[in-house]
Amino acid sequence: MDKLLALRMFVATVDAKGFSAAARRLEVATSTVTRMVDALEQELGSVLLNRSTRQVTVSEAGAAYYLSARRILEELEEADASIRDRGDEPAGPLRVSLPMAFGRARICPHLGDLLRQYPRLELDISLTDDIVDLLAERVDLSIRLGAAAPMDGVISRPLGRFRRRVVASPDYLRERGVPEQPMDLLAHDCLRFNYGSARQVWTFQAQDEVIRVPVHGRFRSDNVEALHAVARAGLGVALLPDWIVDQDLTGGRLTSLFDTFSVDPDNTRPLISARYLPNHRGSMRIEAFLAFMARIL
Structure with missing residues (x-):
């Protein structure tokens, strides 16, 4: 038995949750995978996989063996890569x-x-x-x-570095008015990134001037794309990175506010x-x- 090949087939079976799926991943016959795992179990004298007509599950011994086998295969792959990495080009x-x-x-x-x-x-x-x-x-x-x-x-x-921009849609600004000063945001719905605390301060800096605005609003999320979508829908003022809003600013779908300031939420840095x-x-x-x-x- 090729022990290394058997390990690969056992790990693939666990990852794929079945012999047939593992065989498709490895591009071999299902019978080959089954035969190699059977031989591995016989050599070890222990059942690694519980088989039924409907599914294949990992036994208690198989779960422990899987972790060790996967680590061995990954370390071997890394060892191979470290040697290839010394060649003429990244490999x-x-x-x-x-x-x-x-x-x-x-x-x-x-x-x-x-x-x-x-x-x-x-x-x-x-x-x-x-x-x-x-x-x-x-x-x-x-x-x-x-x-x-x-x-x-x-x-x-x-x-x-990147730059964060205070933005809002033209529709929102027509309805609610354009804030002229950072503190005007106290009267606006601000869309906030969820850093774990309900309270958030946007810090505006320009030369020696620092203005901290405790912002509030009806929407917050831990996903910047969700904030971007709600801002484009006209439901508030958002503080978003340039890499997600630049095209909207160019296309007129969003308007940038307070461009003379650098703005960051709480104590974060861009x-x-x-x-x-x-x-x-x-x-x-x-x-x-x-x-x-x-x-x-």
Whole structure:
């Protein structure tokens, strides 16, 4: 029995929740997957998968074995990639975590160019707004928005900045009036990003002037695309990043307010940064992706 192949087929079966689905992923016959998993169980003297006519489930022993087998396969893949990474060009798998809306708007449209430039690079892109545990989730590189909080054992590199803009639709401004001063927002419905607290302050800065406005409104969300949609619908004033509103400002669907100020909510900062583990320092795959980011930002 090819033990490594058996491990791959067992892990694929658990991931796919069945022999047939695993076989399709691996592009082999279902009987081949079944035979390899059977041989693995016989060698171990333990049932790893519970089989019925309707489903395949993981036994208690199989669940523990799956975690170890998956870790072995991932470490082997990373070891292979680290050797390939020393060649003439970036090669092998690169797992990258991107903020959801920012990734869709600013990065994903350009990924084809990166893949064409490096034909041996294998990209695995995850879109999430969660803070990623690089080690536990086997992520090579994480792109984050905002000031990067210091984390033990993690390298953080600044990539750039973006600008937040106070915007509202022309219909909203016709109905409610155009706020002339930041404090005028106290009389407006403000659409707020949900940072976990119901109270939010927008800080306006221009040269030596700092104005803090406690904003209120009927809508808040932890998703910037939801805030963008409600602002375009004419239901309030929003503080949104330039990368999601620039086209609306050009097309007249939104109007920018207070352009002489830089504006940020609470204590956030409009920064873009990259995070990776120290063992990836000098990686050609990571350096290629960071150079790609520098070109498109």
